[in-house]
Amino acid sequence: MSTYSKNEIIKKLEVAKSEMWKFYSQDFVNYRGKTSDKEGYYYTEIIAKWLLNNIELFNDIKMISRENSYKVDSHDGKIKNEKSGREEEIIAMKLFDFSQNQGKVFDIIGKIIDYQTPLKNVQTDDVGKIDLLAYNESKKTLRILELKRPDSKETMLRCVLEAYTYLKIVDKTKLLKDFGLPEDTVIKACPFVFYGKEQYREMQQDREHLKDLIEKLGIEVIYLEEKNGEYSIKK
Numbered sequence: 001m002s003t004y005s006k007n008e009i010i011k012k013l014e015v016a017k018s019e020m021w022k023f024y025s026q027d028f029v030n031y032r033g034k035t036s037d038k039e040g041y042y043y044t045e046i047i048a049k050w051l052l053n054n055i056e057l058f059n060d061i062k063m064i065s066r067e068n069s070y071k072v073d074s075h076d077g078k079i080k081n082e083k084s085g086r087e088e089e090i091i092a093m094k095l096f097d098f099s100q101n102q103g104k105v106f107d108i109i110g111k112i113i114d115y116q117t118p119l120k121n122v123q124t125d126d127v128g129k130i131d132l133l134a135y136n137e138s139k140k141t142l143r144i145l146e147l148k149r150p151d152s153k154e155t156m157l158r159c160v161l162e163a164y165t166y167l168k169i170v171d172k173t174k175l176l177k178d179f180g181l182p183e184d185t186v187i188k189a190c191p192f193v194f195y196g197k198e199q200y201r202e203m204q205q206d207r208e209h210l211k212d213l214i215e216k217l218g219i220e221v222i223y224l225e226e227k228n229g230e231y232s233i234k235k
Contacts, residue, residue: 110136
């Protein structure tokens with residue numbers, strides 16, 4: 001990857017801000033390492049600081065109200081093709097299966113109630129799907145989980161922004177209704193990443209602006225661990 005200066009990165013941000021709903025998917029959000037300036041700032045720190053200073057831009061992300069139900073009846077957790085190469089989807093379906101068919105209730109997040117939850121209303125809507133939805137009944141909290149596979153090289157910033165974008169896009173009232181959840185349920189956006197891996201390691205570094213942005217957006221990072229095919233939440 002070429003290296004960029006702080007100013008070059010900020011120019012990219014100024015261009016991208018006109019389409020905040022897809023800001024999270026811009027290449028620069030995944031730039032690892034540091035700028036070419038002699039101070040050598042982390043790219044993601046420059047972006048996080050700029051977003052903190054321009055926090056109102058997130059209000060430009062419009063809600064998409066889906067006419068069809070968010071709850072897709074065909075979601076049964078059955079993996080049709082183990083070798084499809086879509087590792088994240090397979091992990092998501094396994095977690096769903098553990099909750100739905102084996103009764104597993106995970107620490108913190110509770111039960112997984114759906115995977116690949118659609119956000120589109122019409123085919124032309126330029127938006128992804130929610131990887132996983134988890135509901136903690138005792139805390140009345142629904143979590144939008146943005147899952148990354150264990151070897152993912154995506155930055156924590158990307159995970160945070162993607163989860164938050166989906167939280168802004170989803171019609172929260174309808175989502176709760178479609179899944180038969182109480183109206184006063186709290187909905188949180190959560191990066192759902194593997195303990196000890198790339199995004200976890202990033203969070204152990206001095207990334208003050210990233211951590212401030214996570215706090216400002218009300219994001220909750222959840223760490224997942226896998227041992228011998230068993231998944232658990234790392235507290």
